[in-house]
Amino acid sequence: MDSKKVQIPDFDFSKKYDARHSVHYFEKHEKNFMRRLSNWRELKIAQNALQYIGNFKTLLDMPCGTGRFWEILTTDNVKTIFASDYSIDMLKNGLKLRQDEISKQVRPFQSSAFAIPLRDNAVECIFCMRLLHHISDIKDRKIFLQEMARVSSDYVIISLWVDGNIKAMQRASLEKRRAKRRYQNRLCHPRKIIEEEFFEAGLLIVKHIDFFKFFSMWRIYILKKGLIGSL
Template sequence: MDKQNSERNRDSSAISRVADILVCPKCSGQLKIKPDEILCLGCGSKYPIRGGVPLLARLGTSDTWSTDNGKSEISSKAYQEQYHDIVQAEDYNKAYKQKLFKRMSTAREYSILQRLLRSQGHCGVILDLPCGGGRLSPQIAPFTDLLVEADIAEGQVFYGKRNLSLNTPQIWMTASAFHIPFRNESFDGTVCCRLCHHLPTAKERQRLIKELLRVSKRFVIMTFFDYNSMKNMLRRIRQPFDHKAPKMTMTINEVRRQASENGAKLIASPALAFISSGHRYALMVKDNNRL
């Protein structure tokens, strides 16, 4: 067997580890995994497998899940397309490694993420969505037997798959957090870092939390930009003078309410920093979690 064929077989056998929980992002129908594509037995959609990566991202925002006039609204549609190119993905991932301030905030981020994951015990399978180029994967991997890495952007996923090699098995794919191609409660937990603050409408932020909690059996760890953070307060004070666009924020109470509407409790919401960052981590634990 030549090298290309053996790589293809290895990749499709990796995907088959999640065959039982994978569903169509359009109709939630059952999928049939073939060597080069995935076929939906419900609606007939076909999803290519390129370079071992199933392309299951369903693009689009509120117009794809609600019947109201979402199309005319501001949305994160342009952001969904930002990292399709691997060069842009590479710039994003290198910036985190090179810039001193980002390196310092990343160290703090690692310790918060590890503490929250440790509090939930070891997992069978965790979803990292959006995974970007796998910046946080080495922190998540020790807490699970299998790590599913997904992002809407092909560039990010290919960058991560090419540059990251961990002891924990990983499965890479494209997927939208608004249409996660997995059954309800497929994962022990889901980690969703640095997406919420790119979503400009409450409708998108609510959809995100609903989808994350739908596919998670036990917990969700998600970052959001805190409306009441010092960073955001200073930005609001300066806004009449510098006219900078407002940040896309949530309050802790809004996160708590969204968690509760989707069968979970907000257990912790540690801030990444007091002054230099407005990001917070939210740990939402499902009401039926028996840990």
């Protein structure tokens, strides 16, 4: 593994995933019927995205959190699944709380998504759930997307909040009321802008899958590494 010297952005939200919060995060998706339903749907669309890209042998789950997706990522032992997160507590609790036969199939390491200690084209796919909606600054997103494009040889599967749905409209009026707050913890991305940013990073959209079309902000993009943005 080689690591590059980059300016790693320092986010307040990255620091909240301590030992206590990681157990809370592990439990929260199973807390009640609505959470379980929503978790089921998220796993389902992620699985559809993985099926869409077809066979791959190496994948990086970044940020893996407490391994919510490991069950669908480790369906056979032919694949090498790297799992990384900035929070060592999220990683540790994921490994401890998931079933042994699942967690022993992943290769965990702590790192920042902005400076991944893997060589160029190290994995065929990067699987990135629920991180991009936290990255509100365009300069940070640029570093982040370039890092995704550097480490993946083929695909990036990424989830985020997008506009063009009922929840985004509700969010926009909430943001207006909070306009005076300096730091926004989470951001709904205008599709037009984020899609241009993917393109500039050399990541071409091959498909998107909505969590609940026209209602929910969650969307998964399947991006294929190309040359256009880097020309």
